């Protein structure tokens with residue numbers, strides 16, 4: 001007996017009578033006046049009790065039973081028998097795919113148990129809900145749980161979209177004929193997968209912002225209103241990721257009734273139970289209900305219905321609610337006898353309830369998430385729900401159907417191999433028409449095209465608009481923005497001192513007015529618009545709000561008031577870089593999802609970009625997202641006073657690994673103009689699968705006009721900005737500068753000429769990453785083509801005949817300039833900002849990090865000594881003259 005239950009106070013006979021009277025009264029109201037009236041009455045009672053000082057226990061939970069009662073279940077519209085057969089075949093093929101892959105190559109991996117637990121959820125959705133995209137309907141958007149990929153492939157196999165050889169090459173992308181990728185990766189299977197989901201937590205947050213972005217497009221008149229849904233299938237363990245739950249209030253606040261989460265609550269994650277000592281479904285219910293979602297629990301299969309019907313006193317419901325997830329996991333592997341004694345044995349009345357059921361029948365009591373009869377009503381209620389998002393919490397068993405091989409076991413997530421006996425049991429349990437002799441080979445099985453199963457599956461998909469998942473890009477290129485738009489930036493600012501951030505914001509304001517691209521621009525800010533001086537845009541284009549502006553803004557009298565509007569263009573996301581990045585991804589992939597070329601500009605504090613949301617940026621690459629990430633207040637010494645949590649000296653290094661990201665650290669407004677103009681062309685006219693990271697700074701200085709012939713160099717990563725005025729001298733140097741540190745380099749150039757007769761040429765390096773990539777590419781080609789004329793890296797081309805020593809100075813870590821040093825004719829000395837920052841002014845910071853004009857001068861002189869061009873005493877003297885302390889602590893470590 002459960003001791004906890006014993007401790008509870010007994011209900012007296014009087015209380016029992018009172019309970020019954022109240023329940024009868026409520027039943028009377030329900031029968032005579034309906035549910036709405038009953039709900040109102042309970043609400044009234046609640047208020048009255050509260051006024052009288054009754055402390056009502058707070059709970060956002062409902063009992064641990066199905067949300068939709070049996071009498072509210074719509075009849076199942078499909079052919080259950082045939083659907084079971086189809087589902088069974090998909091189960092088999094999905095399992096066989098993993099088993100075979102691991103026989104072919106030990107350790108290749110794959111997952112059986114995730115899909116095994118989710119098969120019925122997916123199949124009910126595929127056969128009755130998920131709409132494909134065609135000329136009549138834009139189709140639903142579906143985020144598939146990454147680890148369930150084998151099941152999705154196995155279905156596509158039955159649909160005739162893949163052949164045996166495709167399945168055979170699961171997880172072997174590099175086979176000559178290609179393979180099926182381990183998980184959903186649009187980069188690798190661009191005609192199939194739409195959304196990369198396998199890094200857990202990303203798909204839920206991306207789905208939320210995708211659903212909101214769909215509304216944004218509708219409210220702004222960029223797409224027709226639609227009843228299309230965004231479905232996200234996720235794991236219960238996955239809900240532990242902060243990204244999964246971190247944005248759920250946005251979904252309810254924005255009334256996203258186009259959003260449905262299906263959480264496959266198999267109560268297990270990788271290592272063991274999700275909440276062995278608790279109940280993940282109840283925990284999630286209270287979280288989602290508290291956040292304003294419509295929560296539908298699908299807990300118990302149809303064969304529990306008669307028991308619940310008989311359970312007039314609610315003892316069974318109470319027992320269901322009391323049992324822990326750890327217990328339920330045990331029941332999924334235990335004998336009927338154990339279930340009888342442990343679950344039903346806590347109360348004689350419960351034992352009586354199941355006395356007519358055999359142990360086998362007890363074992364077969366199904367969970368709701370495996371029962372289409374229960375899943376269908378939940379999905380139907382979800383698509384019919386209005387005004388709020390819906391989450392379906394479906395209780396399942398991990399590894400369902402694997403039996404001894406893993407069903408409900410803690411090892412199940414890692415199970416990749418089944419022995420002959422286990423395969424035989426699987427085959428028999430799901431009635432797979434394979435001969436006993438063949439079973440051990442784990443062959444794939446597909447019924448003939450004219451079989452009822454294949455006909456059914458095809459008919460269902462036809463009825464629902466076509467196959468899913470499918471990524472088909474139907475989108476025309478854009479007309480580029482007017483060339484004139486960028487002219488003022490090419491001309492420079494004259495004497496006026498302007499930060500590149502201001503120049504960029506002005507460029508953005510002009511782009512928003514452009515007749516070709518204005519409407520397509522999506523500015524995204526995580527509560528940082530004022531930091532970047534963007535507040536004028538609030539008024540110019542408005543902040544998007546689905547409901548418009550329901551209040552009179554405090555600054556309504558002012559010109560630049562905080563204007564929210566239904567057709568507002570700015571996505572002001574609040575303080576969430578992850579949410580903003582999810583919006584960026586939704587907007588940057590609208591060309592593929594909706595055939596709309598929206599151009600996102602995500603403007604944020606560069607320190608809180610890749611460092612914080614690097615994994616979403618990786619997903620953006622995978623999904624072929626387009627757009628511009630603008631890292632504001634960038635540079636470790638450019639941002640004064642903020643200290644080490646704000647000063648970014650490494651985002652450009654973090655940009656290196658992202659394969660299709662172009663990263664630029666421009667110094668001047670004209671450089672930004674060239675990069676953006678070209679970026680729009682490459683992404684939206686030429687349709688390249690790339691996106692951009694551009695850093696902008698808040699240090700003001702005169703923006704020069706663009707020299708002749710430098711556009712190509714700006715884009716390729718460097719160009720000669722200024723030759724030394726000095727001609728007749730023995731001493732030479734080549735100086736590389738980027739961002740605002742370019743100004744320090746220019747100052748050093750003058751100083752070196754005037755004081756040391758060193759002729760230093762200055763190069764503006766706009767992108768070390770571009771130079772690095774180009775160098776690697778040329779080097780690789782040369783390695784592979786030893787007898788052909790060598791290809792020369794662009795950087796070598798630029799400086800191979802340039803005389804003197806090489807010094808680079810950057811507001812980022814030294815690894816950036818160091819990355820290209822191998823392609824220079826002589827050694828490079830790099831100055832950068834490795835180390836934690838400090839709260840200080842720019843001058844002090846540049847001294848601290850040793851990147852100002854004095855240190856550049858020193859680096860040049862020291863390099864010339866090493867080259868034996870000048871005497872070390874000259875450097876000794878310079879150190880004194882420049883007021884440099886040689887005993888100063890190394891900023892990398894201090």
Ligand SMILES: Cc1ncc(C[n+]2csc(CCOP(=O)(O)OP(=O)(O)O)c2C)c(N)n1
Pocket residue numbers: 113114117147198199200201234235236237238239264266268269270274398413
């Ligand atoms: C961000 C991230 N961390 C860790 C993993 C590794 N991982 C893959 S599946 C898994 C457990 C998944 O559990 P759950 O979400 O409950 O899914 P289930 O397989 O049970 O349906 C883990 C930890 C991952 N894919 N992504």
Ligand SMILES: [Mg+2]
Pocket residue numbers: 235236237264265266267268269274398
């Ligand atoms: Mg799980």
